[in-house]
Amino acid sequence: MHFNTKDRASGYSASNSAGAAGEDTTDAVLKPITPQLVRTERELREKQVTQDISKLLGKSAPYTIDSGDVLSIVVWDHPELSNAATVATGGPVGVGADASTSATTAPPAGFIVDHEGMIQFPYAGPLKVAGLTQDQARNMLASKLSKYLKQPKVTLRVQSYRSKRVYVDGEVKNPGLQAMNDIPMTLVEALNRAGGVLPTGDQSQVVVNRSGVNYQINLPQLVQRGINPGSIMLTNGDVVRVRSRDESKVFVSGEVVSPRALPMYNGRLTLNEALGESGGINPLSGDGSQIYVVRKSGTDQVVYQLDGRSPGALAMAEGFELAPKDVVYVAATPLANWHRAISLILPGALSSAVGAAQPAR
Template sequence: MNASNTQFLARAYRAVLAAAFAFALAGCASSIHFRSQDGAGADEPAPPTEMITEKLIAAERQQHREQANVELENLLVPNPPPYAIGSGDVLSIVVWDHPELAGNAMNTGSLAADPSGANTAPPGFVVDHLGRIQFPLIGMVGVDGKTEEQARALLTAKLAKYLANPNVTLRVQSYRSKRVYIDGEVKSPGLQAINDIPMTLVEAINRSGGLLPSADQSRIVLERGQQRYLLSLRDLVQKGINPGMVMLAPGDVVRVHSRDESKVFVSGEVLTPKALTMHDGRLTLNEALGESGGISPLSGDARQVYVVRKTPERTRVFQLDARVAGSLAMAESFELQPKDIVYVAASPLANWNRNLSLLIPGALTSAVTATNRP
């Protein structure tokens, strides 16, 4: 290699070093950038970073507590009302000393015509879609929304016009008007009929065979109409609230989530990046870092520990400076949520080494190739 080629190679080497230095300095910035949704154009600046402090942790706890209390106010029923008759229910009505008025007599002809019973209506009096039953002597009687005692008193009053001192017994024989649906990590998911036993959250789970080992007791979703409630059995017990006071309503859908759906993702400059499963809905930032092996002592920047959280309103970015006194205590108090992303940024020196190793070998090869051309 002649002198001119050597000088050219030296100049190229210095140019590469300068470019690598500038590129490394640019990579040392602490801000996070998100690419636009369409994938085109320059990166967009990240949402404002919120430093993890004692004040922020207290505010997050208070907000969570207030939201949970508002939801519980609509669900807790200390003294559930008695069962109300509805359309589709089958009533057993007996008028003593008047067997001709019994509901079972209505199906005698059907049983004789169809011995198999396949097309036989249920014995008793079926409440129609308008909430009425047809009873001998008195005709159509509205019983929708009434308790057994109220319906019995109504029939007694109407029969008193035709019978002397009628003695009426009325009970619900088949509960078919009100149901709830249980889905998710239970042994027997499906529809559960509401009967005279109050359908509480605990009762519904027990009727479904109980929770599976894979169930997340902190993520039980109750959907009622357009409302959606997130319940945690662990939080209820810690607050001294009996989960048996959470009353279900007809048409409610209860879904018990799996533990696998409640994961936190740890990436960046940690020893073992991984997806972590929360422990019954609880995982702190300190636990997440510990289970991932901690911040890498060679490449991690303890000043830049980020938590990225997607909320329905916006994306929030939290930052912890692990060098500050008391940071470990704050990390232990900072509660993570499912789908959170914990990211530890690289140190400026690590960025410098990586950028340099990426740029210099390719640039030197190009420079040598250019000098060896005839």
């Protein structure tokens, strides 16, 4: 494959043949890494338009009863009206996947809200409680009972939260179902209930799927912009997925001590860090003046070049942030290329020549 680079400023074009003749040629723009370029790239990142997540932001609201919830109802001084609702279920219900599992496997005690959002209560008859808060449902029941009882005192609460749930998947400690209860289900709350993000998780790649639409959430970026991640409110049926750092890798190859694929740290990795984690430029064969970063931009490719021998090169490398799937390549010196070419043409010729040139002991 032929790889052509062209410097926009000077019009200079260079071709590096890496395969047989007749293959496709890929053109790429060559941009020298300079302090001005580093500043421009940083400004573009800061001005970059991110996905609108305003639909996810909101304020916490009281929990509303829905189909599947189990209510505990007590009418004071009238135990005959609330016998079933006072039977204990053997522990706290409605928090996390375990609670949801126990609620679906054991027969719940209390008044179950049916598929139409109704409950049946003595004297009050069928009551539609779906969509009401606990206080609203209690007041409605007390109003119904006041026709038969004098100033009835009613206690109504949700005993088992079974109607609303979200799903947390990916790089969290305890992936699975999270039942929504009277504590507002924010994105931070859901992640904490799942045991938190694992070290292998990328906090800049959190996806919230709502009604078939994926919202990309960059938690460190939100905090940097002054947006509290706790203001992202989840609703019933949302799916939260924390992607792995392995999905956003940078590849370092060429004349470095340890070529490797490096994961990014919460969406961030500089050129200096990538070279450092690869052991640096190989002192025997690496050409510090030819450090390249190959980046795909749409259908085109952009090649950034850093001259590591120039003053301030380390500062520019530290300020130049890489993007996922970038390829960092360090070219070999002309002497190393000549040595390899001779070794391919005449295997062992150089070592034999060196041995013949050394005086016999």
